[in-house]
Amino acid sequence: MTGLRSYAIIAATLLAAILLSVLPLPHADLLARPLWLPLVAGYWCLAAPRRMGIFTAWGAGLLFDAAVASPFGEHALALSVFAYMMSRYHLRIRNLPIGLQMLFVAANLLLYEFLIFWINGLTSKTGPILFYGLPILVSTALWPAVFFLLRRLRRRYRIH
């Protein structure tokens, strides 16, 4: 029962992250929109590795691809690599101070954005690589907020 509830909460936060990424905002936000989905999926990989793994991330990535009409499978690939890195090192990362965590997240977001850039280049046209960098900075800055917010949620509903 509590297992089912944990899955439901994780799925709800992932869905919220997808909706946040496609929500129309006033213009000029487009270049610096945070990468909500990797942040949220990454948190659950760190904190609840039994509930959230590579395949869940892959499914969420597919939903994201469908929502933003990017090449089907693009974000799924990048997000599963991201989830792999987070799951692989979750025992070390979650005990690090938040500053070092941010550094690790930034490095993995760089990998994530590079994969997106690469697949974009293979399938269609790409923009200057600079435009892929700004979301990394914004998202890294948001990591502590996402971390503490989701930790509060996790403790409240005892998701392990």
Next chain:
Amino acid sequence: MRFGPSRNPSQSSLFHRQSFLALRLACAVTGSVALLVLSRGEPAGTPLSAFASRLGSVIERPIAFSVSTIASIGPTFTRHEILERRIGILEHRLLRLRARLARDHSLVFENERLKALLGRARTLKQAYRIVHVLRVDLDPYRQELLLGAGQTAALRPGDAVVDARGLVGQIVTTTAHTARVLLITDPGQMVPVEVAETGLLTFSVGTGSPSRLRLPFIANQPTGIRPGQLLISSGLGGHYPHGFPVAVVTRVESRPDRSFAYVTARPLAALSEDRELLVLTGSAGRPPSRTPAR
């Protein structure tokens, strides 16, 4: 510093799980690549990408709902007098436009008569539909709009989209309740245009910037093209109807070292600010490839 599963038997189940991580990653990556390859080609061309766009429309529905809810909150909390004043202003504007329309109406009749005298085809009557915009993508590599109506509202790929000022773009894919519009400023979008003053036929190409188009095929020798001239859609190729304002020429620079001059234009449509657009659902907006020659 290295921990092996054998040295830490108390956590063996956890490490056991971890040892399959690489295998799982391999599965996920293989799956993604397979999906990417299978859904290649035209948008909504394969069954898989059709499925993807149907899934996308399911996700977009709550967004469409939230957008219309947020949009309806504004008027609810606006003061009564302000609303009344705005209605007054709008009524005045409506009257002014009606008067101008009445005058133009006679011009249309006159034009039709002259065309009949010259033996030209009559202008097609356009059916149109007002659709609200859900989302604007103005990335340098993708200039798109998402409309909040789709197949159920009789929108089809190939329909031209305009606003009050000029041509906006063309619908590329539709789902039941949404439609994607490729803007004329998309780097992959070419529009057959005509200089209204001189009748010079050429193409405009998107640059990826929402405020700039390029006219790459203007010859270096004097063609009569000057900054400030209006470009209208020529209707050639059948993708866009004839006669809609597209852009105003902003810069003409002769380049003797190249084959063509450097010419840029500014689109007239307010591509990033529009909340509501007109979709021309008439047959003139259809690309010829969509009507099979049977």
